[in-house]
Amino acid sequence: MSVQEPVDLRCTINGVARELRAAPLRRLLDVLRDDLGLTGTKEGCGEGECGACTVLVNGEPVNSCLVPVCQVDACSVTTIEGSGFEGVQAAFLEHGGAQCGICTPGMIVMTRAWLEERSRLGAAVDLESARKALAGNLCRCTGYAKILTSALAAAAVKP
Amino acid sequence: MNRSVGGVLARPEGPAKVTGRALYVADLRVEGAWVAGTVRSNVARGRLLGFDFDPAFDWKRVVIAGPEAIPGANLVAMIVDDQPLLCADAIEHFGEPLLIVAAETPLTLRAALAAIRPRIEVRPAMLDMEASEQLFKRIAIDKGDVEAVFAAADGAAIRVLEGTYRTDTQEQMYIEPQGFVAWPPDANGTIAVTGSMQCPYYVQKSLMRAFGVEAHNARVVQAATGGGFGGKEDYPSVLACHAALMARVCGRPIRMLYDRHEDLAVTPKRHPSRVRHRTAVASDGRLLAMDIDVLLDGGAYTTLSPVVLSRACIHAAGAYRCENVRIRGRAVATNHVPFGAFRGFGAPQVCFAVERQMDRIAVALGLHPVELRLCNMLRRGDVTATGQVLEHSVGSVEVMDEILARTKIDRHPWRAQQTGNVRRGLGLAFFFHGAGFTGSGEALLKARVAVELDREGCVIVRSASTEFGQGTLTMFTAIVAQALGCDARDVIIADADTQGVPNSGPTVASRTCMIVGGSLQKACAELLVRVGPGPAPFRERARAFVQRGGDSQIEITYTSPPGLAWDDATYRGDAYPAYGWAADVAEVEVSLDSFEVRVKRFTSAVDVGKAIQPQMVEGQIEGGSLQAIGFAHLEAATMKHGQFQQNRMATCVIPTTLDTPTFDVALIEVPFEHGPFGAKGVGELPMDGGAPAIASAIEDALGIHMDHMPATPERLLEAWLAAHPKEEL
Ligand code: FES
Numbered sequence: 001m002s003v004q005e006p007v008d009l010r011c012t013i014n015g016v017a018r019e020l021r022a023a024p025l026r027r028l029l030d031v032l033r034d035d036l037g038l039t040g041t042k043e044g045c046g047e048g049e050c051g052a053c054t055v056l057v058n059g060e061p062v063n064s065c066l067v068p069v070c071q072v073d074a075c076s077v078t079t080i081e082g083s084g085f086e087g088v089q090a091a092f093l094e095h096g097g098a099q100c101g102i103c104t105p106g107m108i109v110m111t112r113a114w115l116e117e118r119s120r121l122g123a124a125v126d127l128e129s130a131r132k133a134l135a136g137n138l139c140r141c142t143g144y145a146k147i148l149t150s151a152l153a154a155a156a157v158k159p
Numbered sequence: 160m161n162r163s164v165g166g167v168l169a170r171p172e173g174p175a176k177v178t179g180r181a182l183y184v185a186d187l188r189v190e191g192a193w194v195a196g197t198v199r200s201n202v203a204r205g206r207l208l209g210f211d212f213d214p215a216f217d218w219k220r221v222v223i224a225g226p227e228a229i230p231g232a233n234l235v236a237m238i239v240d241d242q243p244l245l246c247a248d249a250i251e252h253f254g255e256p257l258l259i260v261a262a263e264t265p266l267t268l269r270a271a272l273a274a275i276r277p278r279i280e281v282r283p284a285m286l287d288m289e290a291s292e293q294l295f296k297r298i299a300i301d302k303g304d305v306e307a308v309f310a311a312a313d314g315a316a317i318r319v320l321e322g323t324y325r326t327d328t329q330e331q332m333y334i335e336p337q338g339f340v341a342w343p344p345d346a347n348g349t350i351a352v353t354g355s356m357q358c359p360y361y362v363q364k365s366l367m368r369a370f371g372v373e374a375h376n377a378r379v380v381q382a383a384t385g386g387g388f389g390g391k392e393d394y395p396s397v398l399a400c401h402a403a404l405m406a407r408v409c410g411r412p413i414r415m416l417y418d419r420h421e422d423l424a425v426t427p428k429r430h431p432s433r434v435r436h437r438t439a440v441a442s443d444g445r446l447l448a449m450d451i452d453v454l455l456d457g458g459a460y461t462t463l464s465p466v467v468l469s470r471a472c473i474h475a476a477g478a479y480r481c482e483n484v485r486i487r488g489r490a491v492a493t494n495h496v497p498f499g500a501f502r503g504f505g506a507p508q509v510c511f512a513v514e515r516q517m518d519r520i521a522v523a524l525g526l527h528p529v530e531l532r533l534c535n536m537l538r539r540g541d542v543t544a545t546g547q548v549l550e551h552s553v554g555s556v557e558v559m560d561e562i563l564a565r566t567k568i569d570r571h572p573w574r575a576q577q578t579g580n581v582r583r584g585l586g587l588a589f590f591f592h593g594a595g596f597t598g599s600g601e602a603l604l605k606a607r608v609a610v611e612l613d614r615e616g617c618v619i620v621r622s623a624s625t626e627f628g629q630g631t632l633t634m635f636t637a638i639v640a641q642a643l644g645c646d647a648r649d650v651i652i653a654d655a656d657t658q659g660v661p662n663s664g665p666t667v668a669s670r671t672c673m674i675v676g677g678s679l680q681k682a683c684a685e686l687l688v689r690v691g692p693g694p695a696p697f698r699e700r701a702r703a704f705v706q707r708g709g710d711s712q713i714e715i716t717y718t719s720p721p722g723l724a725w726d727d728a729t730y731r732g733d734a735y736p737a738y739g740w741a742a743d744v745a746e747v748e749v750s751l752d753s754f755e756v757r758v759k760r761f762t763s764a765v766d767v768g769k770a771i772q773p774q775m776v777e778g779q780i781e782g783g784s785l786q787a788i789g790f791a792h793l794e795a796a797t798m799k800h801g802q803f804q805q806n807r808m809a810t811c812v813i814p815t816t817l818d819t820p821t822f823d824v825a826l827i828e829v830p831f832e833h834g835p836f837g838a839k840g841v842g843e844l845p846m847d848g849g850a851p852a853i854a855s856a857i858e859d860a861l862g863i864h865m866d867h868m869p870a871t872p873e874r875l876l877e878a879w880l881a882a883h884p885k886e887e888l
């Protein structure tokens with residue numbers, strides 16, 4: 001089998017079971033954006049440095065620019081277009097967490113992953129843990145202050 | 160009561176951004192589009208002899224366009240016509256575009272680009288701005304008689320202090336790389352492009368020259384734009400023309416999206432600088448004469464260097480009073496990739512230099528840095544280096560009072576001896592930043608905005624001022640809603656499309672709020688008169704006005720406030736209608752093990768005239784300050800053989816959440832009578848103070864005077880070892 005040869009994959013994308021046909025080593029990012037039209041997931045570097053392409057795979061945040069699509073076979077993928085982000089989105093809107101918006105989908109996905117992890121661990125949502133959780137998501141506009149405020153505010157509405 | 164101005168409005172484009180629905184250029188689906196890329200020079204200087212095309216590649220699969228395909232002038236229309244769109248002969252910098260190649264898929268395109276090799280006769284490159292004698296622009300500012308003061312210096316009552324300060328380049332690092340989509344000429348010969356940009360009318364001007372078409376045949380539409388910071392001021396003109404050229408040659412739409420490597424390698428960055436200060440001071444700290452020499456590396460072509468130099472020179476003496484000032488500025492040519500606009504536009508470099516010089520003077524005279532600044536700062540009624548009498552909206556005293564109240568830095572023993580492995584420091588920067596274009600810029604530009612009512616009584620605002628994060632749309636909405644007393648939801652801001660909006664000028668220079676917003680307020684005042692008063696809400700009155708056939712179309716052309724005078728020949732007069740004033744205090748920790756600097760807390764007191772949207776103004780100050788913090792100690796940016804060395808995000812670092820201090824922002828409002836509701840500019844101001852405040856805090860912590868930014872661990876270690884030659888580490 002050549003790596004260029006398309007293969008059939010089954011996965012759940014934003015809650016809907018999908019059958020995909022794609023070359024196994026294509027980036028998950030490209031399959032989401034180009035094949036499925038889910039352009040809310042952004043590309044800032046293509047090298048795992050900026051976090052703009054963050055999506056959830058089985059609930060875990062990943063940089064979709066680093067994930068070959070074959071790895072999500074039988075997995076559940078959630079992008080910013082999926083559901084469950086409403087509380088975080090509202091917090092980012094209210095507290096000025098989005099400026100140019102290009103980092104925002106990745107930030108919001110990562111914030112949700114952080115909130116879910118804290119609640120799984122029964123750990124407190126505090127500034128320091130938000131800082132650590134979002135350290136892989138770059139934003140050049142905000143200076144992060146209002147992003148961190150938004151993340152903490154989201155914690156208040158979404159335990 | 161309407162609280163649009165000074166309250167919190169939702170960003171009109173916010174919901175699209177947080178849900179991922181906002182369409183940036185890379186998100187556009189374009190039927191039948193091919194992708195295009197660029198063949199570039201791999202040397203800093205040379206002569207193009209030709210190309211080798213690998214015969215193994217099937218060249219029928221791609222389309223290639225060179226300079227001969229350009230129907231109009233082969234140049235990038237900017238200030239001086241010296242930059243070709245595609246280089247035909249003399250190569251002046253690394254990465255200079257030579258050919259455009261298009262293919263159906265990215266894979267084919269990549270293969271084709273790898274199969275073309277330019278043949279170049281290499282020539283020696285000029286990479287040292289100090290050695291370059293080729294000038295883009297020279298500026299001289301003279302006030303009083305510096306020589307007489309220096310001649311009277313006796314080393315006691317009048318002392319002379321000298322310093323040389325350097326800053327490296329800096330990458331804007333907007334998170335969305337540059338990109339454009341272009342369509343081939345339609346039946347009317349109209350070329351259309353859309354992309355990531357700050358200045359649609361700059362792009363239009365370039366298209367008109369390159370394609371030899373009139374304005375109505377060059378349509379430019381801004382896509383959602385993922386950050387700019389100046390980096391998308393001039394370069395989009397190049398990229399748009401390349402894409403449009405290929406669309407014309409191919410007869411199909413073209414997508415041209417840079418990846419991060421290409422964006423880092425070839426788009427303009429902050430001008431490297433070298434600034435020399437020679438200052439005569441009285442023993443009580445009064446500045447008696449300032450002699451300042453500013454040198455900027457402009458890179459290979461003129462681009463925006465003359466205007467960057469202009470702002471640099473006007474800000475070079477800092478926000479200080481001095482009777483005798485001589486400023487000499489030069490922007491020179493080298494074979495570096497052209498340097499361009501980046502937030503602050505020449506001011507961060509000179510602000511770093513003058514603030515470091517103030518600290519040097521403070522040390523020499525045994526004064527506290529705060530004391531020296533309080534003794535010399537410009538106040539209302541004082542006269543700047545260009546001879547401008549500061550009469551309006553001078554918030555210097557207010558920002559200083561506030562920063563001292565918040566940080567108590569005046570009571571902090573600066574440069575006190577410390578022990579231990581982690582040293583702590585506090586540093587202050589005091590600065591101002593001219594809002595709007597320099598000198599006669601606005602008078603020449605004659606920026607236009609228009610408003611009108613739709614059938615429902617909603618207000619449509621037309622301007623070419625773009626949103627790329629700063630909050631342009633929200634700020635305009637607030638001004639209009641406040642001026643008309645209408646609901647913010649009844650304000651519709653038209654898309655930045657050259658076919659639908661008048662030219663309100665580029666979205667740069669902290670001019671959008673004060674200049675364009677000011678015109679908008681005037682237009683609304685006129686509209687309110689036309690619609691007339693009444694007890695009913697504005698929208699109902701407006702609907703009735705339209706339905707009875709009232710003419711609601713109003714266009715305002717900007718005119719400078721009365722009494723402003725500027726002479727471009729002598730650089731004398733009112734350089735800006737108003738200045739933003741600010742003071743920053745940085746609190747740092749420096750580890751003697753790693754020489755890493757950690758900025759713990761960053762306090763800013765900023766006079767913006769009026770905060771139209773306080774939350775967004777804070778966001779501008781926090782974001783700008785963090786860029787300045789990166790510039791100060793993190794963002795190493797080096798050039799080698801004419802090539803930018805940090806060619807990926809992993810090496811071209813910017814601050815993360817972990818590098819971010821706690822911000823404390825105080826908004827001070829000393830209203831400017833000619834700004835909308837008293838507002839001045841804010842965008843650039845917070846970029847100026849971070850580097851000198853951090854350098855000063857490092858000096859407090861370690862006792863060493865850093866005069867070259869960024870203060871990377873390597874540079875700090877070197878300076879430490881020089882200051883402690885015998886010490887073992
Ligand atoms: S695009 Fe995936 S991390 Fe930057």
Ligand code: FES
Pocket residue numbers: 097098099100101102103104138139140141142334385386628
């Ligand atoms: S909002 Fe622009 S990069 Fe984060």
